[in-house]
Amino acid sequence: MGALAPVLILVTTAAVIAVGSAGRGSGTRSASAGLAWLGVLASTLACLRLWGHRLRALEWLDADAFSLFLSLVVLVVLLLAIPVAKESLARRRREGPAFYVLLLLSAAGMLLLVSSRHLAVMFVGLEAMSVGVYALAGWRRDRPPSIESSLKYFFYGATASAFFLYGIALFYVMAGSVDLARIESSLMAISTSGDALGPLPLAALGLLLVGLLYKVAAVPFHMWAPDVYEGAPTMVTAFMAVAVKTAALGALLRVTGTLFSLTDEWKAVLSILAVLAMTFGNLLAIVQDDFKRLLAYSGVAHAGYLLVGVVAGGVAGRSAVLFYLLGYSFMTLGAFAVAVALGKRGEESLSVRGWGGLGWKYPLQGVAMSLFMLSLAGIPMTVGFVGKFYVLSAAISEGYVALVLVAVVNAVVGAYYSLRVIMVLYMGAPVPDPELGRLGLRLRVPLLVASLATVVLGVLPSPAMALARRAALELF
């Protein structure tokens, strides 16, 4: 049961908060944020304890380095996001225990999704993750965009789940099992015995991929992202952009890692999707003024870079994707946190144009935002550069030269909108001082941690790379 501990801790904490706050409405002050944070911390520690033991629980849950690496990314994201979310909600008097309950349950779903090679369990994880986020996106019931966001995400998400489920069903029909390893071995046996399976495995894998690519927000399954990102509360958006993407990519790595050995026709499709995601994401990000929409499209572009790593495959490709996810989490979460910190009490200020000259008045926010933008643009000495470098070197050693060329050209396009944010902050026409007041600890500490991580992982990436490599080796 040890392998289950991180998930159980999250679920238990969620239950405690839910029961403890029963009868109290949202908007009241409570200790639920603190409790939730402690629960996540305990879960993180449990993950750390499991590292290196390669435990299995109940035949369907693996606590190998791969699962733990991704679980840790998700949990660290939560550790940083919860204080910022509390601050952001408290400023708008919208805090409530249910928010944290949903957040924890969603995170538990993510942990399941990345820790199982059992397709049915993965589906449960996928759903648990998604249902939580559907509700969180609509947290601001008073704002129509938030409700729209929630509904949109729900409809798209439900469609994605249907695809995924259909894919599982097809595999079950063919292999009589939903365990990835068994599917692989029995399909291998069938094809070596000479029985033709036809296009069925191809179709089944395609359906699984579609389900996951929705969550990753890769082209052409990204249509929901800008509207949903824009409407949802900022830190929920951050959670979606970072944690959901991480969990879904983890699952994608696991699925492709096993099943590409059966049929790798989808590899070509994935590489085309990677090209489309990078190109569309970056080009459309250029024309955005709303910061959340900008990050939505940037997220699409980064999904493209990540897919390059998935296509490259092998230990190098997989560890590159894992490292990239770690770095992407810090820089994107950080960017969202600065956006919160640049908002006044009571309202958010998310128009990039409205930040003119603020970098000089609020140096901490300015420097942090510049750092995250440089990292997203892939400028050296930030984790964004090392991540791209890692992915591209894996791709080139597998011979995907054209893919690498597209990726580097896209890096220049991506630099444009990232630099534009810095340009507005430091060179833009100054706006009236929004009088933001002092940064509280709840914003200051996560910002500092994310900034430090962005630089440290960019300058001294070796230890994290070694962990990512170990995680990639222990996959399966």
Place this chain on the structure above:
Amino acid sequence: MGILTLLILLPLLGAVAIGIGSRWPGWPRRLALFFSLGTFALSLLVWARFDSTDASYQLVESVPWIPSFGISYLVGVDGVSLLLVLLTAFLTPLSVLGSWESVQEKASVFHAVLLVLESFLIGVFLAVDVFLFYVLWEALLVPAYLLIGVWGGRRRVEAAIKFVLFMMGGSIFFLVGILACYELHNVQAGTPSFDLRTWQGLVMSNELQRWLFLAFFVGCAVKIPLVPLHAWLADAHGEAPTAGSVILAGVLLKLGVYGVLRFAVPLFPEGARAFAPAILTIAVIGILYGALVAMVQPDVKRLVAYSSLSQLGFVMLGIFSFDVAGVEGAIYQMVNHGITTGALFLLVGMIHERRQTYIIEDLGGLKASMPRFAGVFLIVILSSMGLPGLNGFVGEVLILLGAFQAARPFAVAAGFGVILAAGYLLWMYKRVMLGEITDATQAGPNDLSRRESVILLPIVILIFWMGLAPGGFLRVLDGTAERIIPVAPVGVLEE
């Protein structure tokens, strides 16, 4: 910690000190001057320790950095990098002094950014590990972007973005080339390595060499810049503050040439040979085109910027003549260009401080009230034209000598560039310094202040020194220049 690491770290330390000292007005620039002078002193020490008979990298320091990729913090110095480091360390204190009064807004950040840029530039020239090189080569865009974009002229923001996008656009080719070489080394040697010295032994087909040469060369050509990749040049140099222009023109343009000398030619000699005729043609077009465009500029600063285009064409001509004299001349000319163009930007900045304009038409007759300034200006212009006895002459003669050996038609065409240079420079001098004061409302401006004399004196001394006794500087290059040339001089178009 070795002396080279110290040389890279000292300006960074200065930036930190400025951050601490920023609360006392007046201190940031003093600290910046102090640390940049310290860096210059340290660079002289490196020169003193340098053994010019040894062609390999010297004073090498190596610390593993990302072992799984074979990346290490590996720095060393050879003839080319020594001269460029000296140039960087020489120009930075001068640009700090040059912006002593003109930069008042956000002065502490300005000086910190300037020192960070210096540190990265020195690091780029000293890096022997290719990954380290690329990291610094890209990272220095950030301080350069800020220098142009925050403290520049009226159209600074546009110029800054254009600058960075052009630079990144070039770098990506470079990056792909680096990744390919890395993978090649991985396959051939079985171990990952970014050590440039081990890359020298890579075995490549001629076709692959041509492709990789092209990737590296295009990456560098944007920075040099070569026609037609020069569109960012006039904007960036024209809009940057004086200190920015000095560093941009004096040092940053050399990065491209340095990349060619360090990677493109020695790693892919066959590729270099194959493309030499095309590159020589582009170089000569750049020489003539740059000179002609410079001639018609109404803005002095942009005129100087376009003169770089012409002069860097000469440098490329020297390199791709594949002749020892030509290559040595090219490297020498690179340093000359850094000094004289840096000086021109400083002088133009001084005019701007007095008259608040760069437009040639609004100037005129300045000589009457500033005789000493006029004298220095003339010396710098003559050096830029290549008057015998001044530094520019040595470089130009060596380049043309080399080119005459190997690529005669190109040398002849380039010769016209020398004449055109005399034309646009002297004409500009006449319109700005001589004649009547065109704007009668303005009294004659003051002559050089003590601070300005302190800036210009070392430049004038160096112009004469490098012109009259080039031996000391050229000796540094002896070993290095031969190593760069691909096997034997190639007789392009001279069958």
